[in-house]
Amino acid sequence: MKKVNGSLSGIKDSTIARIRSLYDIRMDQKEFASYELISLMAELTGEINREISVYITRDGQIVDVSVGNNSKVDMPAMRLVRNEDRLCGVRCLHTHPNGDGRPSGVDLGTMRSMLLDSMASVGVMNGKPTQLYAAFIGEENEEGARQALVYGPLRPYKLPNAALINEIYVSDDRFRSVTKTVDETEAERALLVGIDSGEGYDTIAELAELAKTAGAEVLRSISLKKRPIDNVTYVGSGKAEELSLLVSELEADLVIFDDELSAIQQRALEDKLGARVIDRTTLILDIFAARAESREGKLQVELAQLKYRLPRLLGQGMVLSRLGGGIGTRGPGEKKLEIDRRRIRRRIYELEQELAEVEKQRSLRSESRSSAGTPLVALVGYTNAGKSTLLNALTDADVLAEDMLFATLDPVVRQVELPSGTSIILSDTVGFINKLPHDLVNAFRSTLEEVTRADLILHVVDISSSYHEKQMQVVEQVLADLHAADTPRIDVFNKCDMLEGAVPSSGDGRVFISAKCGTGIDKLSRMIEQAVNASKRTIELVVPYARYDAMNFLYKNATVISEEHQQDGTLVKAYIDEAAIGMLNSMLNK
Numbered sequence: 001m002k003k004v005n006g007s008l009s010g011i012k013d014s015t016i017a018r019i020r021s022l023y024d025i026r027m028d029q030k031e032f033a034s035y036e037l038i039s040l041m042a043e044l045t046g047e048i049n050r051e052i053s054v055y056i057t058r059d060g061q062i063v064d065v066s067v068g069n070n071s072k073v074d075m076p077a078m079r080l081v082r083n084e085d086r087l088c089g090v091r092c093l094h095t096h097p098n099g100d101g102r103p104s105g106v107d108l109g110t111m112r113s114m115l116l117d118s119m120a121s122v123g124v125m126n127g128k129p130t131q132l133y134a135a136f137i138g139e140e141n142e143e144g145a146r147q148a149l150v151y152g153p154l155r156p157y158k159l160p161n162a163a164l165i166n167e168i169y170v171s172d173d174r175f176r177s178v179t180k181t182v183d184e185t186e187a188e189r190a191l192l193v194g195i196d197s198g199e200g201y202d203t204i205a206e207l208a209e210l211a212k213t214a215g216a217e218v219l220r221s222i223s224l225k226k227r228p229i230d231n232v233t234y235v236g237s238g239k240a241e242e243l244s245l246l247v248s249e250l251e252a253d254l255v256i257f258d259d260e261l262s263a264i265q266q267r268a269l270e271d272k273l274g275a276r277v278i279d280r281t282t283l284i285l286d287i288f289a290a291r292a293e294s295r296e297g298k299l300q301v302e303l304a305q306l307k308y309r310l311p312r313l314l315g316q317g318m319v320l321s322r323l324g325g326g327i328g329t330r331g332p333g334e335k336k337l338e339i340d341r342r343r344i345r346r347r348i349y350e351l352e353q354e355l356a357e358v359e360k361q362r363s364l365r366s367e368s369r370s371s372a373g374t375p376l377v378a379l380v381g382y383t384n385a386g387k388s389t390l391l392n393a394l395t396d397a398d399v400l401a402e403d404m405l406f407a408t409l410d411p412v413v414r415q416v417e418l419p420s421g422t423s424i425i426l427s428d429t430v431g432f433i434n435k436l437p438h439d440l441v442n443a444f445r446s447t448l449e450e451v452t453r454a455d456l457i458l459h460v461v462d463i464s465s466s467y468h469e470k471q472m473q474v475v476e477q478v479l480a481d482l483h484a485a486d487t488p489r490i491d492v493f494n495k496c497d498m499l500e501g502a503v504p505s506s507g508d509g510r511v512f513i514s515a516k517c518g519t520g521i522d523k524l525s526r527m528i529e530q531a532v533n534a535s536k537r538t539i540e541l542v543v544p545y546a547r548y549d550a551m552n553f554l555y556k557n558a559t560v561i562s563e564e565h566q567q568d569g570t571l572v573k574a575y576i577d578e579a580a581i582g583m584l585n586s587m588l589n590k
Contacts, residue, residue: 003020004016004066004067005064005065006074007068008067015044019044019052019065021040022037022040022041022052022054025040025062026061028060029058029060029165030161030162031165032159033156033159033161035159037054037062037093038093038122038132038156039129041093041095042129045095046097046124046128051068051069051072051094052066052067052073052095053073053092053094054092054094055090055091058080058089063078064090070097070098072106075110078090085176086175087171087172088115089117091116091117091118091119091120092111092116094107094120095121095123095124096124098123100123101121101122101131101133102123102133102152103121105249106248107121108148108249110248111135111137112146112148112251115175117168118168120132120133121135129157131154131155131156132155132156132159133153134151134152134154135150136149136151136168136171137149137171138171138174139174151164187216188217188253189216189219189250189252189253190219190252191219191222191243191246191250191254191255192204192207192218192258193224193235193257194207194222194223194224195227195229195235195259196223196226201434201470203258204223207221207256210280210283211283213287214290216254220250222246230265231262231264232268234257240269240272240273243255244273244274247273248274254275254276255277256277256278258435259280259435260435262312266278280435281437281439281440284437284440285304285305285308288301289305295358296358299351300355303352303355306344306347306348310344310348374415375424375456376424376455376456377426377454377455377457377458377532378427378454378456378458379427380459380475380479381432381460381461382431382462382471382472382474385431386495386516387428387460388428389515389516390460390492390513391426393518394416394525395414395416395426412428419522419526420561421561422533422559422575423559424528434470448478448482451479455487455532457479457488457490458489458528459472459475460492461492461494462494463494463499464495464498488531490510490524492510492513492524494513494515495514495515496513497519506527511524536558536559538573539573539581540573542566543588544569550588553580553583553584554574558577558580559575561574561575
C-alpha cells in the first residue's frame with residue numbers, strides 16, 4: 001500500500017484513504033495535470049485546510065503524496081533521472097488553501113534546489129480550484145543564479161497541457177547546456193545566523209567577512225533578537241522552521257551560526273534545515289587550515305581542529321556524510337575524522353610532541369636574539385588591522401598584505417634599523433578576533449608567547465572601524481591571558497587616511513598613522529626608539545685601541561651612535577643599558 005507522507009495528525013482515517021487515492025489517478029504523457037487530479041486535491045485541501053502536494057513523473061504516474069499545514073508542505077527529495085546535468089524527472093503540483101495560487105519564494109527556491117521539472121501551485125477557495133501557476137527553471141542571470149519562469153494565472157479546467165509539457169523539455173535542455181560550463185569549484189551558498197548580544201558590536205557583519213574569506217557566497221545574514229539558547233536547536237523549534245523555509249527559498253547549501261554549537265545542536269539543525277550546518281569556530285579553523293603555510297602553522301591548525309572535533313564525532317551528521325568536502329572540512333580531512341577516537345587521540349599526542357620540538361627550536365632562536373641584546377618589538381592587533389602592511393612599511397619585508405581577515409598566519413620576524421641607528425627585531429603575530437576559538441588559542445599559544453618575550457608591543461588598531469574600541473578590548477583580553485598586559489606598549493591607530501576630518505594628535509603612548517600611505521611612520525619610528533631606549537642612557541668614553549674585547553662588547557650590547565679615533569683610543573658615543581654599563585666598567589678596570 002502506498003503511503004501518504006507528511007503531517008497527518010488530526011485527519012480522519014477515511015480522509016487519509018481518499019488522499020491516498022490520489023496515487024490511483026493516471027494521466028497521459030502529454031497531460032501536465034488533469035482536471036480530475038486538480039479538483040480532487042482542491043476538494044481535500046478545503047476539507048482539511050492543509051496543503052497537499054503530489055509528484056508526477058514524465059509518464060504521468062503519481063509517485064508521492066504529502067500533506068503539510070495551511071502554509072507549507074515538506075517535499076521529499078527525489079531524482080528519477082540519473083544524469084546529474086539533467087532535471088530530476090518529476091514535477092510537483094501542490095495546493096494553497098488561502099486561494100492565492102501564486103508560487104511563493106519557498107516554492108521557487110525548492111524547485112531550483114531540487115531541480116524539479118516544474119513547480120505548479122493551485123489556489124483553493126471553498127474546496128474549489130481558483131487558478132494555477134506553473135514555474136520552470138529558466139536562464140542564468142549575470143550572477144550565475146538560475147531564474148524561474150512562471151506561467152499563470154491559468155484556468156485549472158482548461159490548461160495548455162502540450163505547451164506546459166514542452167516547457168519541461170525546453171527547461172531540461174537549457175539546464176543541461178548551462179551545467180556543462182559550470183566551474184566545479186562553485187562557491188558554497190551560505191546563510192548566516194546569529195543572536196544579537198546587545199553589546200553594540202555587529203559580529204554578524206564580521207561573520208560575513210569570515211565566510212567570504214573562506215570562499216563562501218553569502219546569500220543573507222539573519223540577526224535574531226536575544227533569547228534563551230535552546231539546548232537542541234539553539235534558536236528554538238519555531239525559528240528553526242522559519243530558517244528551514246528560508247534555506248529552501250535561497251537554495252542555501254550551508255548555514256553558518258555565529259556562536260559555537262554543540263554536537264546535538266548541529267545535528268538537530270541539519271535535520272531541520274536540510275543543509276550543512278557549521279559554527280563560527282569551525283569557520284575560523286577552516287580559514288586557518290587554508291592559510292597556514294609553515295610546518296608549525298599546519299601542525300597547530302590540525303591540532304586545534306582535532307581537539308575541537310573529537311567530542312563532536314558522533315554528532316557531525318551531514319559534515320561527515322558530505323564526500324565533496326566544503327567549508328569546515330579542510331585541514332586534517334574527513335578520513336581522519338571517521339577513524340575511532342583512540343587513533344585521533346594518538347594523532348593529537350603526536351602533534352603535541354612535534355610542536356614541542358618546534359617550540360624548543362624557536363626558544364633557542366629567541367635566546368640567541370636575546371643574548372645579542374637586540375630589543376624585540378611585537379606587532380599585535382585585531383585581524384585586518386594592518387599589521388602586515390605596517391611590517392612592510394617599516395622593513396620592506398614584502399609580506400602578503402590584503403584587505404581580508406587572516407591574510408597571513410605564520411609569524412614573521414625581521415631586523416630593522418631605526419633612523420638613529422638603533423636595531424630592533426620586529427615580530428608579526430597572528431591576528432586576534434572576537435570569539436577566537438579556545439582550541440586555536442591553545443594550539444597557537446607557543447607562537448603567541450613570543451609576545452611575552454617582547455620588550456615593546458605595538459598594538460595596531462583599525463581606527464576606521466566603527467567597532468575599534470571593542471576590538472581593542474578583545475586584544476587586551478588575549479594579552480592579559482598571555483600575561484603580557486604589563487609590557488610597555490604603543491597604541492598604533494592605523495588607517496587614519498580613511499577618517500573624515502582632522503586626524504587626532506599623537507602622544508602619550510599612541511600614534512596615528514596610515515601604513516598604506518606612509519603617513520606617521522617616521523613619528524612611529526621615533527616613538528619606538530624612545531621606548532626601547534627608555535632604560536638606556538647615552539655615554540661617552542674612550543676605549544683604548546688594545547681593548548678589542550670592550551669594543552666588541554659595545555657592538556653587541558649597546559647602540560653605537562658615533563666613533564672618533566683619537567691619539568689614545570676611540571671616543572665612543574653609545575646608548576647602553578645600566579646593567580651593561582657596570583659590566584663594561586668592570587671590563588675596562590681589569
